[in-house]
Amino acid sequence: MQRARVRTGEGLADGLADAKGKQARAGVLSPEDRLLRSCRGESVDRPPVWLMRQAGRYLPEYRAVRAGVSFLEMCRDVERAVTVSLQPIDLVGSEAVILFQDIFTPVPAMGVDLDFAPGPVMAEPIRSAAQIRALRVPDPRESVPFVFEIIRALRSELSSRRIPLLGFAGAPFTLAAYMVEGRGSKDFGVLKRMLHREPALLRELLGILTELTVGYLNAQIEAGAQAVQLFDTWAGLLSQGEYREWIQPTHQEIARRIDRASAPFILYVHNGAHVVDQMAEAGADVISLDWRVDIADAARRFGERVSLQGNLDPCALAAPPLRVAAMVKEMAAAAAPARGHIANLGHGCLPETPVEGVRAFTQAVRSL
Amino acid sequence: MQRARVRTGEGLADGLADAKGKQARAGVLSPEDRLLRSCRGESVDRPPVWLMRQAGRYLPEYRAVRAGVSFLEMCRDVERAVTVSLQPIDLVGSEAVILFQDIFTPVPAMGVDLDFAPGPVMAEPIRSAAQIRALRVPDPRESVPFVFEIIRALRSELSSRRIPLLGFAGAPFTLAAYMVEGRGSKDFGVLKRMLHREPALLRELLGILTELTVGYLNAQIEAGAQAVQLFDTWAGLLSQGEYREWIQPTHQEIARRIDRASAPFILYVHNGAHVVDQMAEAGADVISLDWRVDIADAARRFGERVSLQGNLDPCALAAPPLRVAAMVKEMAAAAAPARGHIANLGHGCLPETPVEGVRAFTQAVRSL
Numbered sequence: 001m002q003r004a005r006v007r008t009g010e011g012l013a014d015g016l017a018d019a020k021g022k023q024a025r026a027g028v029l030s031p032e033d034r035l036l037r038s039c040r041g042e043s044v045d046r047p048p049v050w051l052m053r054q055a056g057r058y059l060p061e062y063r064a065v066r067a068g069v070s071f072l073e074m075c076r077d078v079e080r081a082v083t084v085s086l087q088p089i090d091l092v093g094s095e096a097v098i099l100f101q102d103i104f105t106p107v108p109a110m111g112v113d114l115d116f117a118p119g120p121v122m123a124e125p126i127r128s129a130a131q132i133r134a135l136r137v138p139d140p141r142e143s144v145p146f147v148f149e150i151i152r153a154l155r156s157e158l159s160s161r162r163i164p165l166l167g168f169a170g171a172p173f174t175l176a177a178y179m180v181e182g183r184g185s186k187d188f189g190v191l192k193r194m195l196h197r198e199p200a201l202l203r204e205l206l207g208i209l210t211e212l213t214v215g216y217l218n219a220q221i222e223a224g225a226q227a228v229q230l231f232d233t234w235a236g237l238l239s240q241g242e243y244r245e246w247i248q249p250t251h252q253e254i255a256r257r258i259d260r261a262s263a264p265f266i267l268y269v270h271n272g273a274h275v276v277d278q279m280a281e282a283g284a285d286v287i288s289l290d291w292r293v294d295i296a297d298a299a300r301r302f303g304e305r306v307s308l309q310g311n312l313d314p315c316a317l318a319a320p321p322l323r324v325a326a327m328v329k330e331m332a333a334a335a336a337p338a339r340g341h342i343a344n345l346g347h348g349c350l351p352e353t354p355v356e357g358v359r360a361f362t363q364a365v366r367s368l
Numbered sequence: 369m370q371r372a373r374v375r376t377g378e379g380l381a382d383g384l385a386d387a388k389g390k391q392a393r394a395g396v397l398s399p400e401d402r403l404l405r406s407c408r409g410e411s412v413d414r415p416p417v418w419l420m421r422q423a424g425r426y427l428p429e430y431r432a433v434r435a436g437v438s439f440l441e442m443c444r445d446v447e448r449a450v451t452v453s454l455q456p457i458d459l460v461g462s463e464a465v466i467l468f469q470d471i472f473t474p475v476p477a478m479g480v481d482l483d484f485a486p487g488p489v490m491a492e493p494i495r496s497a498a499q500i501r502a503l504r505v506p507d508p509r510e511s512v513p514f515v516f517e518i519i520r521a522l523r524s525e526l527s528s529r530r531i532p533l534l535g536f537a538g539a540p541f542t543l544a545a546y547m548v549e550g551r552g553s554k555d556f557g558v559l560k561r562m563l564h565r566e567p568a569l570l571r572e573l574l575g576i577l578t579e580l581t582v583g584y585l586n587a588q589i590e591a592g593a594q595a596v597q598l599f600d601t602w603a604g605l606l607s608q609g610e611y612r613e614w615i616q617p618t619h620q621e622i623a624r625r626i627d628r629a630s631a632p633f634i635l636y637v638h639n640g641a642h643v644v645d646q647m648a649e650a651g652a653d654v655i656s657l658d659w660r661v662d663i664a665d666a667a668r669r670f671g672e673r674v675s676l677q678g679n680l681d682p683c684a685l686a687a688p689p690l691r692v693a694a695m696v697k698e699m700a701a702a703a704a705p706a707r708g709h710i711a712n713l714g715h716g717c718l719p720e721t722p723v724e725g726v727r728a729f730t731q732a733v734r735s736l
Contacts, residue, residue: 189720192683196691239659239681239714273642274660291607292642313607315560323564346607352557 030162031095032226039227039264039285041307041339047332049365050096050166051358052268052288053348054088058355061087071116075101076146082153089163092355093362096164097154099220101147103170103231104178106216109143110135110208112179125182127194132205140216148223155224167225167263169216171232172209172250176202188237195246202246210250214257221263229266229288230254236271236290243275248282255283266309270347280306291316291346296334303338311346317357324357328364398530399463400594407595407632407653409675409707415700417733418464418534419726420636420656421716422456426723429455439484443469444514450521457531460723461730464532465522467588469515471538471599472546474584477511478503478576480547493550495562500573508584516591523592535593535631537584539600540577540618544570556605563614570614578618582625589631597634597656598622604639604658611643616650623651634677638715648674659684659714664702671706679714685725692725696732 028045029037035048057063062084066074074080081100088094104120111134113123126132141148154165178184180191180202194202217228235247255265268288269279279287280302287306289295291313298308312331317324328343335341343365349358396413397405403416425431430452434442442448449468456462472488479502481491494500509516522533546552548559548570562570585596603615623633636656637647647655648670655670656677657663663679670676680699685692696711703709711733717726 187683187718189683189686189718192681193686196684196687236660240662242681271639274662292604294608294642313560313610315555315557316564318557318561319564350555350557 032162032164035096035164035342036226036264038340038342039266039307041285044340046368047335047341047343047365048095049343049362050094050098051088051092051345051349051361052098054092054094054098054358055084055100056349057351058349058353058358059087059091060355061091071102071118075105078146078149078153081146081150082157085150085154086157089161092358093366095362095366096166097158098166098168098229099147099150099154099225101150101168103168103175103233105147106138106140106144106169106212107175107179109138109140110212117183119184120178121183122179125190126179126205127190129201129204132201132208135205135208137208137211137215140219148219151220151223151225164226165224166227166229166266167217167220167223168229168231169213169220171230171235171247171254172206172213173235173247174231174233175209175213176205177234177237179205188234192237195242206246206250210253213250214254217254217258221259225263227264227266228258229268230284232267232269232272235269235275236273240274240278243278247275248278251279251282251284260285266342268309276302286340286342288342288344289346293346294334295331296337299335299338299341303335305339307340307342308335308338309342309344311344312361314345314347314350314353317345317349317353317361319357321356321360324360325364325367328361329368332365332368400530400532403464403532403710404594404632406708406710407634407675409653412708414736415703415709415711415733416463417711417730418462418466419456419460419713419717419729420466422460422462422466422726423452423468424717425719426717426721426726427455427459428723429459439470439486443473446514446517446521449514449518450525453518453522454525457529460726461734463730463734464534465526466534466536466597467515467518467522467593469518469536471536471542471601473515474506474508474512474537474580475543475547477506477508478580485551487552488546489551490547493558494547494573495558497569497572500569500576503573503576505576505579505583508587516587519588519591519593532594533592534595534597534634535585535588535591536597536599537581537588539598539603539615539622540574540581541603541615542599542601543577543581544573545602545605547573556602560605563610574614574618578621581618582622585622585626589627593631595632595634595654596626597636598652600635600637600640603637603643604641608642608646611646615643616646619647619650619652628653634710636677644670654708654710656710656712657714661714662702663699664705667703667706667709671703673707675708675710676703676706677710677712679712680729682713682715682718682721685713685717685721685729687725689724689728692728693732693735696729697736700733700736 034044037044038048065080065084085097085100115121177188177191181188264285266286266288267282267284273292286309288309289311291311295311402412405412406416433448433452453465453468483489545556545559549556632653634654634656635650635652641660654675654677657679659679659681
């Protein structure tokens with residue numbers, strides 16, 4: 001049944017050929033080939049599709065698995081994490097699986113006491129040199145072994161179906177933002193105060209978190225992640241000049257030091273319409289765009305060098321299914337000049353997203 | 369004392385001449401002339417300076433006046449509102465006064481029950497056709513007479529000192545966002561659901577709020593406001609295409625229908641780096657930029673047609689005063705190619721802003 005569903009999706013693309021002849025050359029691809037080739041700008045039959053936060057509360061089946069366990073328990077429970085990671089394939093027609101986990105998963109083992117309420121909340125915000133110097137960078141294989149168990153279990157479920165598995169990590173700046181501020185915030189005034197008053201401290205913290213992230217992503221790739229995405233949720237808080245100074249170097253270092261030959265690197269920046277030029281220079285294979293970015297413009301300007309991912313507003317999935325399909329077509333046409341395009345949202349699926357809207361989204365891509 | 373302070377600021381500019389010879393032609397101007405001429409792109413000696421939300425909680429003197437009264441009482445109390453509106457002139461060296469009031473001031477008289485907690489919270493969110501059709505557009509002179517009393521009182525305080533007075537209003541989209549959602553929100557999912565599922569309803573609501581805003585701003589101009597600013601706090605939530613369809617027409621209609629000959633029109637869009645092109649086409653005299661906008665780029669691209677306001681990150685005022693001064697110089701140099709530049713922040717002053725940072729900001733501009 002599951003395999004039939006996947007094949008139906010592929011069948012829809014059968015025989016289509018795009019203006020550039022890419023599709024004709026590529027024939028009908030497996031979801032795995034379609035995604036990985038799109039990341040690298042190789043020819044494909046049509047864009048692959050998945051959704052950020054596709055394993056989430058908008059799905060009743062997710063809520064059923066989640067019932068009665070805390071978010072942290074859920075992340076550490078290999079069976080539950082595998083189950084919810086896989087749900088979007090058959091429930092909404094997603095063509096890639098992303099590891100169910102939180103961006104803060106590797107952080108407690110650094111020596112940071114935190115909880116989720118529901119976003120990450122530090123028991124003690126990290127604001128002093130002493131606190132920063134006390135942070136450890138553990139081997140994630142030892143500190144969070146369940147992550148790699150989940151990856152191996154997912155790969156063994158997915159490989160026969162040739163569905164790709166994505167790993168991910170939170171970006172150093174975003175982790176630092178929560179750690180310094182103590183929790184989510186509208187303005188992140190404490191973080192920015194550190195940036196302006198104690199820049200050396202923040203630089204040290206970002207360095208440590210970059211180490212952590214490189215090791216964590218490489219361990220995921222080693223365990224079987226076929227592509228990895230870096231989520232920089234709060235990078236859009238900085239001006240272009242500050243982004244260039246504080247954030248871009250962390251992305252570039254990660255791009256240099258992870259095993260991109262084994263797994264392409266996707267860089268997502270939320271609310272980053274003002275730093276798309278810098279994103280394109282990060283050394284990523286794919287830049288994943290917020291819905292506020294004009295994807296046609298990005299395709300024209302950077303599409304020869306990097307592939308694009310995105311970028312429908314998650315709230316647009318509330319539109320009637322026919323309207324969703326029309327927006328998907330517009331998005332795909334706008335992104336088409338790029339060397340590769342992975343159809344996705346511009347941010348994560350929201351809890352109130354109607355499931356039929358998500359289905360309309362994947363179906364429309366699979367019908368391209 | 370107050371006049372002496374203002375003159376000190378002017379004195380600093382005395383004798384300076386910029387590369388373009390603008391200053392030499394203009395001589396030393398009053399704060400009023402400097403601001404109004406900058407709005408219209410006429411020659412000035414140096415940029416004028418004020419700060420969004422300059423009358424606010426970061427000032428101990430504001431908190432003293434505010435103590436023991438609710439925000440709504442404060443807005444309706446002419447004496448208190450006048451006092452806090454004037455405080456930034458002498459306390460931080462601001463060169464323009466903006467009416468102390470809330471963007472929701474004219475809304476209760478439409479028939480909408482709301483409170484502040486501390487942002488606006490609707491007793492009943494506006495989501496049905498019946499609710500929208502029941503909204504009235506009252507004459508603000510009758511429904512909120514205190515606003516015009518405050519304006520007249522401020523003008524009589526300010527005119528001898530030749531300090532300009534700005535009026536303001538919330539933009540239709542931002543008012544609608546709160547009214548439909550019921551309160552502030554991260555994603556405004558309910559608002560966007562209306563946009564996608566019941567576009568005719570949202571269009572009707574925006575039409576009514578545009579009427580309200582035009583009448584409210586014109587009444588402020590009639591009472592003595594010398595320039596008016598429209599605050600579109602939530603416009604940055606929409607994609608570029610949606611902004612063009614839903615928001616830009618409201619700005620254009622307001623620009624057409626208010627008495628711009630008597631008071632220049634300043635358009636502020638928060639988080640609008642992706643819609644700066646559209647802002648420049650709104651018909652405003654000045655576009656007020658978020659700190660994420662590259663002001664040098666905006667100056668090059670639109671600076672011949674519109675003046676610019678902004679755009680330092682309010683959080684940057686936490687930097688040491690010398691660093692604030694350096695950032696002000698950078699900002700002014702970047703904006704210099706524009707026909708006019710009003711030094712300001714990219715968003716409102718935050719409660720935790722150090723007063724010395726605000727003073728360093730105004731002083732640096734006054735020393736340009």
